[in-house]
Amino acid sequence: MVDAGRVILLNGASSSGKSSLARRLQASLDVPFLHVSSDQWVEAGVIPQRRDDEGPFNWVDSMRPRFFDGFHRTIAAMAAAGNNLIVDHIIEYPPWRAQLAQLLTGLDVFVVAVVCDPLELQRRELCRGDRRSGEALAHLHENRIHELGPVDFSVDTTAGITTTLTHTVIAAWEQRSGPSALFYPGGR
Ligand SMILES: Nc1ncnc2c1ncn2[C@@H]1O[C@H](COP(=O)(O)OP(=O)(O)OP(=O)(O)O)[C@@H](O)[C@H]1O
Numbered sequence: 001m002v003d004a005g006r007v008i009l010l011n012g013a014s015s016s017g018k019s020s021l022a023r024r025l026q027a028s029l030d031v032p033f034l035h036v037s038s039d040q041w042v043e044a045g046v047i048p049q050r051r052d053d054e055g056p057f058n059w060v061d062s063m064r065p066r067f068f069d070g071f072h073r074t075i076a077a078m079a080a081a082g083n084n085l086i087v088d089h090i091i092e093y094p095p096w097r098a099q100l101a102q103l104l105t106g107l108d109v110f111v112v113a114v115v116c117d118p119l120e121l122q123r124r125e126l127c128r129g130d131r132r133s134g135e136a137l138a139h140l141h142e143n144r145i146h147e148l149g150p151v152d153f154s155v156d157t158t159a160g161i162t163t164t165l166t167h168t169v170i171a172a173w174e175q176r177s178g179p180s181a182l183f184y185p186g187g188r
Contacts, residue, residue, distance in 0.1 A: 002082035012114030013139035017157035
């Protein structure tokens with residue numbers, strides 16, 4: 001039996017800087033961590049381009065729930081195989097958080113809220129041009145992703161992801177004790 005990997009779970013709105021922070025953490029940590037994101041699957045072309053509103057290609061009601069159900073299971077599977085993971089994710093709904101808590105029970109998990117000023121989120125969204133306008137604010141105000149339950153640590157990327165900020169996250173992770181806040185009851 002291998003020892004399970006440790007999981008650092010970054011949760012933040014689109015454009016909050018999760019992927020950028022994940023890469024900085026990966027580069028700074030003294031042990032290898034895999035950076036895992038559902039975006040990587042999307043960018044690799046796993047999803048068929050056809051996304052009809054009805055029938056088997058219906059994305060919103062049919063394919064998307066299964067896609068993320070499976071993505072959540074892969075996090076647990078990769079960690080169980082002994083991989084340390086930095087998971088870059090948007091926990092959009094209370095059942096997603098509950099499922100992650102259930103799947104990751106018994107593992108060493110550290111949940112980090114990646115927050116950013118809404119105006120800066122909108123600015124980044126506009127600049128990058130590869131995200132739907134309003135997506136980041138929808139994560140904050142419709143999904144209320146930062147109200148789904150307690151976290152272990154929180155970082156604000158509004159002023160940039162500096163070496164100091166990266167080391168602050170690593171120091172907090174190194175000082176973690178007891179079960180992750182992920183396993184405490186959710187917020188709303
Ligand atoms: N601190 C920052 N200051 C300025 N720009 C940033 C900062 N962090 C990230 N960006 C830029 O904002 C955009 C989004 O960053 P990133 O991909 O890291 O966010 P994300 O939270 O992973 O987004 P998504 O969930 O949409 O994939 C990128 O173009 C990135 O270069």
